[in-house]
Amino acid sequence: MKPSLHTAGLAILALGIAVAVASSALWFAGGMNMGWTKTYIEIMKTDEVTGIEYPDKVSRFVPGVDFLVPGIGAGIVCIFVGAAILRAHRKTYAP
Amino acid sequence: MKFATLLAITLASATISNAQPVAFDFKDPKGVNNIVFKLDAPLESINGTTNGISGTITADPAAPEKIAGKIVVDATTLTVPNPLMQEHMLGDEWLSTKAHPEITFEVKEVLNPKKSGNEGTADVKGAFTLKGVTKEITVPVKVTYLPGRLADRTNGKQQGDLLVVRTNFQINRGDYGIKQGENLDKVSDVIDISLSLAGAAAK
Numbered sequence: 001m002k003p004s005l006h007t008a009g010l011a012i013l014a015l016g017i018a019v020a021v022a023s024s025a026l027w028f029a030g031g032m033n034m035g036w037t038k039t040y041i042e043i044m045k046t047d048e049v050t051g052i053e054y055p056d057k058v059s060r061f062v063p064g065v066d067f068l069v070p071g072i073g074a075g076i077v078c079i080f081v082g083a084a085i086l087r088a089h090r091k092t093y094a095p
Numbered sequence: 096m097k098f099a100t101l102l103a104i105t106l107a108s109a110t111i112s113n114a115q116p117v118a119f120d121f122k123d124p125k126g127v128n129n130i131v132f133k134l135d136a137p138l139e140s141i142n143g144t145t146n147g148i149s150g151t152i153t154a155d156p157a158a159p160e161k162i163a164g165k166i167v168v169d170a171t172t173l174t175v176p177n178p179l180m181q182e183h184m185l186g187d188e189w190l191s192t193k194a195h196p197e198i199t200f201e202v203k204e205v206l207n208p209k210k211s212g213n214e215g216t217a218d219v220k221g222a223f224t225l226k227g228v229t230k231e232i233t234v235p236v237k238v239t240y241l242p243g244r245l246a247d248r249t250n251g252k253q254q255g256d257l258l259v260v261r262t263n264f265q266i267n268r269g270d271y272g273i274k275q276g277e278n279l280d281k282v283s284d285v286i287d288i289s290l291s292l293a294g295a296a297a298k
Binding site: 034035037038039040041042048049050051052053054055057062064066 | 129174291
């Protein structure tokens with residue numbers, strides 16, 4: 001029971017770091033979009049006959065700040081919870 | 096010289112007097128016809144589009160003031176790039192598209208028509224209906240008549256003419272019962288709307 005608490009603390013801490021890093025990495029890879037998350041982008045094209053400009057939709061996941069902030073937030077919460085468990089474990093079993 | 100001038104005037108008069116209003120169908124299988132709408136918001140402006148456009152405009156190429164007809168937009172086809180925003184936009188609190196599936200503009204009157212070659216401009220007064228609320232608005236319209244160009248668009252399968260209609264105008268969402276006076280800190284009341292449409296008249 002005692003070692004598993006230590007393992008759980010480490011696991012939650014690692015999960016928190018992974019979530020925060022993964023969210024940041026995806027956001028950076030998506031072009032550091034400072035707007036809302038998008039599931040498609042629009043490329044403007046021109047119809048040759050009519051001259052009408054029209055948006056051509058291309059499916060693409062572009063994470064925005066509404067993806068980054070909750071991701072980092074969840075990661076930080078996990079890191080604090082994991083660290084708190086490890087600290088409590090250390091205090092309990094300190095020589 | 097006098098004879099040539101007289102002949103030209105006669106031919107022009109005959110052309111104008113014989114011109115008949117032509118019905119242009121704005122359902123576009125190519126998906127080029129589009130409406131773009133934009134609302135300012137703090138993080139970034141909300142830009143949406145739709146291709147779900149249909150309707151018929153009857154136009155007399157020789158008399159631009161004789162435009163009549165109705166453009167219909169399938170409200171359920173309005174899209175924004177954020178899925179959650181899309182769900183809210185079409186939902187009961189905003190556009191309520193289940194109860195009000197159509198957005199329409201019906202031409203009532205054409206004011207200040209000006210014609211230059213195959214192009215014309217006018218202020219078109221019409222009945223704009225959004226979320227079940229109809230208001231009379233006047234929008235500046237630019238019309239381009241492209242005789243015989245339908246074949247170019249259909250790889251020769253259909254002969255006929257094209258009518259390109261462009262307009263930009265603004266409405267206030269509150270005027271149409273869309274969260275009147277609410278959420279102004281998140282989404283502006285003013286909606287910028289741009290239409291770029293081509294109608295086809297097959298012969």
